[in-house]
Amino acid sequence: MRELAELSRICASLARSELSAEMLDAMISEFSKHGLSGDFARKIFSLVLEERERCGGGGAPESGLKLREFASRALELQRRGREVYRLELGEPDFTAPPSAVEAACRAIREGYSKYGPANGIKELRAAIASKLSERFSLDLKPDNITVTAGGTFAVYGSIEAVTELGDEVIVIEPAWPLYAHQVRWLGRKPKIIRTKFEDNWDPVNMIQEEVSRLTKLIILNYPNNPTGRVLDERSMRAIIEIAEDYGAWILSDEVYMDFCYCDGFESILKLGAERAIMVNSFSKTWGMTGFRVGYVVSDPETVTRIARAQNTAITCIPEFVQRAALAALNDEESARRNVELIGMRLRILYEELSRSRLIEVKPPEGAMYIFPRINVEGFDSWRFAWKLLEEKSVAIAPGACFGQNYNNHIRISAVLDEKPLREACKRIREAVEEYC
DSSP states (O other), X not given: OHXXXXXXXXXXXXXXXXXXXXXXXXHHHHHHXXXXXXXXXXXXXXXXXXXXXXXXXXSOOOHHHHHHHHHHHHHHHHHTTOOOEEOSSSOXXXXXXXXXXXXXXXXXXXXXXXXXXXXXXXXXXXXXXXXXXXXXXXXXXXXXXXXXXXHXXXXXXXXXXXXXXXXXXXXXXXXXXXXHHHHHHTTOEEEEEEOOGGGTTOOHHHHHHHOOTTEEEEXXXXXXXXXXXXXXXXXXXXXXXXXXXXXXXXXXXXXXXXXXXXXXXXXXXXXXXXXXXXXXXXXXTTOOGGGOOEEEESOHHHHHHHHXXXXXXXXXXXXXXXXXXXXXXXXXXXXXXXXXXXXXXXXXXXXXXXXXXTEEOOOOOBXXXXXXXXXXXXXXXXXXXXXXXXXXXXXXXXXXXXXXXXXXXXXXXXXXXXXXXXXXXXXXXXXXXXXX
C-alpha cells in the first residue's frame, strides 16, 4: 500500500512538472526501485502527456475525418446531378496504367490471391531496390524494402518501429493531418513545428530550437503536402546533423518525389543518414490510390520491424495488387506523363490565383498542391470552404486541416484538366472577393 501511495505521489509530481528527458530518466529510475519496468514508466509518462494535453485544450482536431466528411458532401452534390469542381483531395484524376490493371487481373486469374509474406513479394522488393539504386547511385537490396498498405501504413509502421511510448516526434506544419494523429494514437507526443509563409516554410532553425533529448523521430515531407515546398540539400543535411546530434531517427515521406519542378531536391536515401526511413507510394505517380500499395526503405532490421507491425495489423498486401505495382514500376512513360500533367496544372493554378490582390501565392516547387494565403480580415478557411462548395460548386481543402495556425490558407489540388481548373479558379477568386 505504501508503494502504491509513493507511485501516486510520483505521478502527481510528474503532472505538475516541466516534462523533459531528465524527468523520464528519473521516473524510470524511481520505478525500478519498486521493481517496476522502464516500459511501465514510459506508459505512465505517456498517459500523463496525453492527459495534460487534453486538459490544456491541446491536440489536433480530427482534421482528416472532417475533410473526408466535406468530400462526402461534394460527392453527394455530384450524385444529385450538380457539376462540382473537386479540388479538395490529393487524388489524381488519372487512373492506374493499363499495364497495371492487366497485371492485377492476370494475377487473379493465375491464382495469386493467397496469403503472402508480410514484407511483400520478393519480385517487387527487388524491383524497387533496383530502381532506387539506379536513380540515387545506391546498392539497395530486397532486404532494405518492405511493401506496405499504402504510404499511410508505411508512416504508421515506421513510427511504431523506431519510437516508444512517451517519445517525442517532431511534426512540421502545415502537415498531412495523419502524422500527428498517428503519433498520438501510438502513445507518442507530437512536437509541432509551425513554419511560416513569410519564411518560405523553412523549418531548420525552428527544429534546432525545439529538438530535445525526448525527440526520437523527425518527420519530413518534401516535396510537401500542402505547401508544395521542396527542401534543398543544404537544409536536409542540416536536419540530418540535428537528428544525429540527438540520436533521433528521420522519417522522410517522399511520396511526391517524382513531382518536383525545381532544382535542389535530394532523397534522404542519397544523403547518407544512418537512422533514416524513406516512405513512398504508388498512389500519386501512377494514380493507384485505391490499390493501397506503398513501401519503406531502410536498414534490414528496421524494415523487418515494420513488416512485423503490418503482419500484426493486416497480415499482408494482396499479391495481385503487388503484381500491379510491379507492372506500374516498369511503366516509365505513364509516370512521366502524369508528372508533366500535374506540373502544367500547378502553373495554371499559380497564374489564375495570382490575378487576385487578396490571394497571396508562392510559385509551385513540387507535389500536386498550391497553398495560398488569403489576405482577408477574419478569414475562416472552413467557413469559406463550405460557402464555396454550396454556392460556387467548388471543393477545396481548408488550411486549418493542416494545422491550427493556417486558418487563413486554403489547399487546392491540381487534379482537373485545364478548362475546368481555370473555371474553378475564377470562382475561387470571386468567392474571396465576396467574402470581404
